[in-house]
Amino acid sequence: MASPWLSNWLPWALLSACFAALTAGFAKLGVEKIDPNYATFIRTLVIAVFIAALLLVSGGFQSPASVPRHAWLFLVLSGLATGASWLCYFRAMSLGQAAEVAPVEKISVVLVALFGVWFLGEQLSLRAWLGVGLITAGVVLIAFRPA
Structure with missing residues (x-):
């Protein structure tokens, strides 16, 4: 039986x-x-090397032909989005402070919540919306300095 910690x-x-x-x-x-x-x-x-080693040790490799086409499409799109995100993140890190760049980059949490509701049909509780609002407020406080 799997540990409850591992399945949470x-x-x-x-x-x-x-x-x-x-x-x-x-x-x-x-x-x-x-x-x-x-x-x-x-x-x-x-x-890439780390994940390949993990798959090798865990036996997680599978035939690429076994992956459905729609999964390929969305995984490729996800990979492109990840690459673009990383390029922008590293550029921002080269220009700004980590204590500012990383929290502002986490506005992605807010965007994921909005995309989840708009495109995936997910529902958020009032408490969750409050959390999204607080994250947004925190990012605004970090990103925009008074003149």
């Missing part, structure tokens, strides 16, 4: 947030003296 989304989301925080600091340090696009390339290679 929240611990994984919190771990993702911790790794994302490390990513921001490491990215800022790594992009200091190199082109941000080249930094993105190095990061992408590391991720």
Whole structure:
């Protein structure tokens, strides 16, 4: 029987947030003296090798032919969006402070909530909408400095 911890989304989301925080600091340090696009390339290679090793160890590889066409389409689009996001993120990190860039980049949380409602038919509670509003307010406070 699987551990309840392993089948609950929240611990994984919190771990993702911790790794994302490390990513921001490491990215800022790594992009200091190199082109941000080249930094993105190095990061992408590391991720590809890491995930390939994970799939090899876990036996998760499967035939590309077994992946449905619509899955291919959306995974390719997701990969392109991820690449564009990373390029923009590394450029922003090369120009700004990590303590400002990373939180502003998290406006993506708000956009995901809006896209989830508009395009995926998801529903948010009043409490969740309040959280989305607070995230938005926080990003505005960080991004826009008084003149």
